[in-house]
Amino acid sequence: MDFLYDNSMGCLFCIKTFKTKKPRLSRLPVRARDTDFYLRYEYVNPYVYEAVVCPHCAMAFTDKFAPLSDRSRAILQDSYIKQAQQEDFSGPRSLEQGIRSLKLALICASLISESPPVFTGLCMRIAWLNRELGNQAEELQFLKRAYDAYAYIYSEVRFDEFKISESNLLHMLAELSCRLNEPDRARKWFGSLFMLNDQDYRFLNEARDRWLDYKETLKK
Numbered sequence: 001m002d003f004l005y006d007n008s009m010g011c012l013f014c015i016k017t018f019k020t021k022k023p024r025l026s027r028l029p030v031r032a033r034d035t036d037f038y039l040r041y042e043y044v045n046p047y048v049y050e051a052v053v054c055p056h057c058a059m060a061f062t063d064k065f066a067p068l069s070d071r072s073r074a075i076l077q078d079s080y081i082k083q084a085q086q087e088d089f090s091g092p093r094s095l096e097q098g099i100r101s102l103k104l105a106l107i108c109a110s111l112i113s114e115s116p117p118v119f120t121g122l123c124m125r126i127a128w129l130n131r132e133l134g135n136q137a138e139e140l141q142f143l144k145r146a147y148d149a150y151a152y153i154y155s156e157v158r159f160d161e162f163k164i165s166e167s168n169l170l171h172m173l174a175e176l177s178c179r180l181n182e183p184d185r186a187r188k189w190f191g192s193l194f195m196l197n198d199q200d201y202r203f204l205n206e207a208r209d210r211w212l213d214y215k216e217t218l219k220k
């Protein structure tokens, strides 16, 4: 079965069209879900294909990026496009190529100050692909960057604007505190999460179990 297909894309920067591989998600069963919402699919890792890289100008982006303003365009031109190397991402990608494409998208997102949820999404995906490769140091480095961005969103209290509920945000902060081995922070975030008593929050039992399991690991 063919799990990938050629998708025609228009570049966000140069507007030219190009082809890039896209996974057929409906054909990929989810095998498992990690506590930080990393979905492990059978056959193909779809996160490897989430960042597209334009073969004409090297602009790297995802479908979460907003249209570019003139100012963002000028910044990208000066600080990225001019010195970008030609790299081929058009075929099936390895985990390493997936990480590379996501890192290029992260550079572009940072330069144009894309929204914090775009930033956290890219950092989490880079961390997950490193988890697959067993690169723990780099996984933790990107989980930390995601944590800082989630903490920023929480401090700004712009949940609606960033389309994330307060409970899901607290869940991620608590979860990442466990993974980054920050017990005091984990206690604080789980505490706030349990206090919220949000009826729409679907992962309460899971979060309770996670906190108990993490507390157990601290005793060892």
Ligand SMILES: [Zn+2]
Residues within 6 Å of the ligand: 011, 012, 013, 014, 015, 016, 054, 055, 056, 057, 058, 059
């Ligand atoms: Zn382009």
